[in-house]
Amino acid sequence: MDPMFAMPFIKATRDVLAATAAMDVVAGAPYVKRDKTASGSVSALIGITGDKKGSFSISFEKSTAVHIVKRMLGDDIEDILADVQDAMGEITNMISGHARVGLVGMGLKLQGSTPSVIMGDNHTITCKTSSAAIAIPFSCEAGAFTLEFCFD
Numbered sequence: 001m002d003p004m005f006a007m008p009f010i011k012a013t014r015d016v017l018a019a020t021a022a023m024d025v026v027a028g029a030p031y032v033k034r035d036k037t038a039s040g041s042v043s044a045l046i047g048i049t050g051d052k053k054g055s056f057s058i059s060f061e062k063s064t065a066v067h068i069v070k071r072m073l074g075d076d077i078e079d080i081l082a083d084v085q086d087a088m089g090e091i092t093n094m095i096s097g098h099a100r101v102g103l104v105g106m107g108l109k110l111q112g113s114t115p116s117v118i119m120g121d122n123h124t125i126t127c128k129t130s131s132a133a134i135a136i137p138f139s140c141e142a143g144a145f146t147l148e149f150c151f152d
Contacts, residue, residue, distance in 0.1 A: 008102025021071035028137035039146040044092035047113035052151035064143035
């Protein structure tokens with residue numbers, strides 16, 4: 001997989017979290033993910049179709065997800081579980097949409113499914129493609145999180 005595909009995901013993540021949670025995020029070096037275990041306890045996953053098929057996900061530690069949601073909602077969280085699930089799904093959907101716009105400029109037209117949110121320690125994310133997932137670690141004031149994508 002072309003490492004240049006990571007650039008639209010990095011830009012989208014920075015832009016979306018700056019706009020929705022007033023947070024600056026720093027991307028680490030992308031790497032090939034060798035296992036299926038999610039890097040956090042809250043993950044949102046989107047299936048990808050179109051010119052390529054695959055998936056896109058973001059995994060957060062619970063404390064990181066809660067911090068981001070509080071920044072988005074101004075500490076006005078009523079049901080922490082439901083609010084975190086909804087917000088992580090929406091953030092992932094927005095990042096996916098922005099990244100897909102960037103990928104169009106690279107010659108790829110992709111569509112995304114509705115996000116699924118998985119919560120719990122040591123859950124797995126399976127990339128149903130023949131290519132390995134590319135992972136991009138991020139850090140911010142809320143903590144660390146990891147974005148993953150894979151396409152066939």
